[in-house]
Amino acid sequence: MITQKQMANALRFLSVDMIEKAKSGHPGMPLGMADVATVLWSRFLRFDASCPHWADRDRFVLSNGHGSALLYSLLYVTGFQEASLDELKNFRQWGSKMAGHPEMTLLEGVDFTTGPLGQGFAGAVGLALAERILNARYGDDIINHKTYVFAGDGCLMEGISEEALELAGLWQLKNLIVLWDDNHITIDGSTDLTSKTNMKQRFEASGWMVLDCQGHQAESIEQALQKAQTSDRPVLIDCKTHIGFGAPGKENTPACHGSPLGPEVVREMRKQLQWESDPFEVPEEILKEWRTIGLRGKAEREQWEKRLETFSEKDSFLEAFHKRLPSFLTKRLDELKERVVHEQKPLATRKASQQALSVLAESIPFLIGGSADLDAACYTKTSASIPVSAHNYRGNYIHFGIREHAMGAIMNGLAVHGGFIPYGGTFLSFVDYMKPALRLAALMKQQIIYVLTHDSIGVGEDGPTHQPIEQLISLRAVPNVVVFRPADILETIESYETALSLTKTPSALVLSRQELPLLRTDYSENKTKKGGYVLYEPQDQRDITLIATGSEVSLAVAAKDLLDRAGISAAVVSLPCWKLFEEQAIDYQESVLGEAPRLIIEAGSSYGWDRFIGDTGVILAIDQFGASAPGKTLMAHFGFTPENVKEVALRLIELDKGE
DSSP: OOOHHHHHHHHHHHHHHHHHHHTOOOOHHHHHHHHHHHHHHHHTOOOOTTOTTOTTSOEEEESSGGGHHHHHHHHHHTTOTTSOHHHHHTTTSTTOSSOSSOOTTTSTTOOSOOOSTTHHHHHHHHHHHHHHHHHHHHOTTTOOOOEEEEEEHHHHHSHHHHHHHHHHHHTTOTTEEEEEEEOOEETTEEGGGTOOOOHHHHHHHTTOEEEEEETTOHHHHHHHHHHHTTOSSOEEEEEEOOTTTTOTTTTTSGGGTSSOOOHHHHHHHHHHTTOOSOTTOOOHHHHHHHHHHHTTTHHHHHHHHHHHHHOTTHHHHHHHHHTOOOTTHHHHHHHHHHHHHHHOOOEEHHHHHHHHHHHHHHHOTTEEEEESSOHHHHOOOOTTOOBOBTTBTTOSEEEOOSOHHHHHHHHHHHHHHSSOEEEEEEEGGGGGGGHHHHHHHHHHTOOOEEEEEOOSGGGOTTOGGGSOSSHHHHHHTSTTOEEEOOSSHHHHHHHHHHHHHOTTSOEEEEOOSSEEOOOOOOOSSOOGGGSOEEEEOOSSOOSEEEEEOTHHHHHHHHHHHHHHHTTOOEEEEEOSOHHHHHTSOHHHHHHHHOSSOEEEEOSSOOTTTHHHHTTTOEEEOOOSOOOSSOHHHHHHHTTOSHHHHHHHHHHHHHHHHHO
């Protein structure tokens, strides 16, 4: 009879063999949590290795993602097709699906990309919240599963864990079970060096059930997991473990955290744990037992598929998971465009955003949003918003509190789970709080919309702490993030339309606090989706091209009028999205930018704009912090006035003629 210890040792030695061959990796956690993983995956985790994307499977998140070798070993032994033995042998190498930290876009069976400590823990709160909301909408027969998390001391030290665990307790996410790898070791040594927090009391204070188990005793682990199944709130299981379990001379020390054990230690470990198989070999009877576990959920998954086929709301469910937008959405947005063109009212783009969100929230059942305690400033809440709470999971609006860090990660979880397009609002100056989560969203190719308001020194009296300077370019620098800075209400609506079409890309809408005029009345074509376009083309050949984004586009138009009176032919280009513009054909880009000297106007960092200025261009930007004063005063002080733009343009034209 195959024992749990033998099954766990298969995971241990596969993990060690991977790390030794790669000469890189983190053996400590896989050795320490192999017993817990064995009990969880063999007796509790509901999954089907032959169908990795089954919507009602349990989710497993390895928050301490440096222990990726353990997850890869689990995927291999349970029979996930992409987790082949060859992939294990290619761990951490070029082209491998088994990257240093787990990436869901590389390998089926990885439910969440992890590595930055705490992100997986917080993202799992989003996964669990998604399940509760979908369960409330579709019932137990269609959605009723759990989210299991492995988290280490480092995950719980990161500040994001506090934000996320508070919300999980508030929402009473009974389907969330966190198994804490409590080994008291971090890279620098004992956790006593940096913490004296009573972690169990910390979780209890936020409404969690806290259980204990001996992390190397199968019966103890099983008892804790069994008790967790019936909890009415989220569960933390304190798993007392030994980092590097079984590694002679390195067990219980930081030495086994992030470096291969070495051939001599591995040989001694094989003797100590009575493992006689060669590297990357698992005895047939042990592998057969694991493969049986991998298919254990197949029958249940097939029964679920039959239930879905006869489910009265099947179409709605599939539309949500495939993010199929309603056919009438275009018509409703066109009606909104027609109305705002008719009204011709100046409007801050943050308020324009609310008008767009009102239509979207009424039209798209799987759109879910919220803000970091900024409903009244970011205008993310609409008349169609119904708050989500522990007493009503059927809502579509989330009060995250002052927790941008957790908000970003929880939106990742909502998106990764499936069934939602999340959006969340905060000030642009605070985006750095959730930058790690935003970066992971881009890496995971998730469709998330960030509503970022108060976009420049135009914020005014709140001062430089709230006036973003460098944040805009920092967002533009993140791969696979599409950043929009719309100039008026039409561009704002078009930005949302475009963001909804980008199913594998996060989008950031950067919006103004101050009112902006409507700059065009033709809405027959979504011009924003090309990233940039000519807003105004002079009848005569261009003398200069004024290029701007956001609130500075109306400034460019006003400067163009002054230049017209001076006999200068100026074109105005609105460039709301660099990334989309640079994806257009070169001929189109050149036709928009033109051959005349270019003057770029943006009330933010000049960094990066050199790609658009040409040989003789000039950038009117701000490369210092702002100040506390009325927005108009600041704009004037830093040169963002029609008169100054005109003078800079005239000097540029003269300079160009001189050359």
